[in-house]
Amino acid sequence: MKFSAKTIAEPVIFFAALLILWEVLVRVIKIPAFILPPPIDLYAALMARLVILGHHAAITFVEAVGGFALSFFLGVMIAILVVYSRRIQNTVYPLIVILYAMPKSAFAPLMVIWVGYGLFSKMSIAFLVAFFPIVVNTVVGLKEVEPELLDLARINRASQLDVFRKIRLPNSLPYMFAGIRVAIILSITGAIVAEFVAANEGLGYMILQALYSLDTALALVILLILALMSLALFMAVDILQKKLAPWSAEVRQIEGAF
Numbered sequence: 001m002k003f004s005a006k007t008i009a010e011p012v013i014f015f016a017a018l019l020i021l022w023e024v025l026v027r028v029i030k031i032p033a034f035i036l037p038p039p040i041d042l043y044a045a046l047m048a049r050l051v052i053l054g055h056h057a058a059i060t061f062v063e064a065v066g067g068f069a070l071s072f073f074l075g076v077m078i079a080i081l082v083v084y085s086r087r088i089q090n091t092v093y094p095l096i097v098i099l100y101a102m103p104k105s106a107f108a109p110l111m112v113i114w115v116g117y118g119l120f121s122k123m124s125i126a127f128l129v130a131f132f133p134i135v136v137n138t139v140v141g142l143k144e145v146e147p148e149l150l151d152l153a154r155i156n157r158a159s160q161l162d163v164f165r166k167i168r169l170p171n172s173l174p175y176m177f178a179g180i181r182v183a184i185i186l187s188i189t190g191a192i193v194a195e196f197v198a199a200n201e202g203l204g205y206m207i208l209q210a211l212y213s214l215d216t217a218l219a220l221v222i223l224l225i226l227a228l229m230s231l232a233l234f235m236a237v238d239i240l241q242k243k244l245a246p247w248s249a250e251v252r253q254i255e256g257a258f
Contacts, residue, residue, distance in 0.1 A: 037217040042224070045217040053206070057225055060191050060203040063119065065233075067126025068187035072180065074127075075134030082135075083142040083168070084160075093139070100132040104190065108197040117198055126190035130183035137179030141172025173245040177237065184233045188226060 019039045025031075026038040033041060046053070078096070081088045108125050115121040145168055153163050195204025203222050210218040 034214045034216050037220070041217040042221050045215070046221045049218065049221075053203075053221070053225065056201055056203050056206050057229065059201050060188070060195065060226075061229060063122040063191040063194070063202065064126050064184075064187040064229075066119075067123040067128075067190060068130045068184055070123065071127045071130035071134055071183060071187070075131050075179075075183075076138055076176070079135050079138035079142060080164075082139050096132065096135055100136070104129045105193050108194050111194070112198045122191050122194040122199065122202070125194035126187040129190035129193075130187040133179040133182040133186065134176070135179075137175045137182075138172055141175030142168045144175070145171050170245070173241075177241045177245070180237050181234060184237055185230050188230050188233070192226070 023038045023040065026036055037045075078088075078092070082093045083089075104125070107128055111121045111124045111128075115124050149167050150163065153167060158166075191202070192204040192207075195202040196208060199205040203226060207219055207222050210216070210222065
């Protein structure tokens with residue numbers, strides 16, 4: 001996306017107008033603050049707890065990014081094995097699809113029992129929700145190669161490693177990054193769900209504390225922080241794709257692959 005004064009000004013003006021409209025409507029209709037606080041209350045809640053919110057946001061960020069990193073490395077490795085091993089494709093991959101269909105939030109209490117109460121249990125839930133989009137998309141990308149390219153490589157007696165490095169891997173990058181975009185957002189969701197189940201720190205824990213005390217302003221501030229965190233990670237993935245695989249940035253992403 002090319003940034004200009006217009007592309008930056010339009011969303012900023014729209015967001016400012018939305019905040020003003022929100023403030024006016026809340027004051028005019030006299031909506032109770034515990035139902036929908038005005039934006040000025042959100043600003044006050046943010047300033048009053050800025051340091052502690054930063055601490056808990058850092059914890060959630062580490063949980064989400066740690067789970068995502070694990071899901072990326074294992075997901076890509078398993079996708080490669082699925083493509084190159086028919087036995088794994090016939091045995092392991094159907095199991096992955098079955099697990100993909102299960103609600104991941106149901107695993108959160110089990111992870112606390114199996115893994116423990118600490119940081120790794122939160123990372124495990126983030127890993128679970130982020131793992132499947134990466135595996136499925138990468139498998140699709142590694143398989144969706146034009147037969148002519150494979151025939152040409154075979155004629156030139158290219159090794160399997162050369163075919164992987166020069167044909168399958170570059171072809172899979174658009175699909176892989178499509179899965180990464182979904183996975184990086186889901187990893188934050190997984191971390192929050194894990195904190196809902198068992199945690200004494202993190203933004204998910206803070207949301208529960210805010211709701212228990214009917215501090216709706218704080219809860220909305222936390223949701224805004226999570227949205228900004230997700231947006232920042234999404235943009236980082238987009239920049240990384242343009243740096244590592246500029247040719248894939250314009251390739252249409254397969255809908256429904258994840």
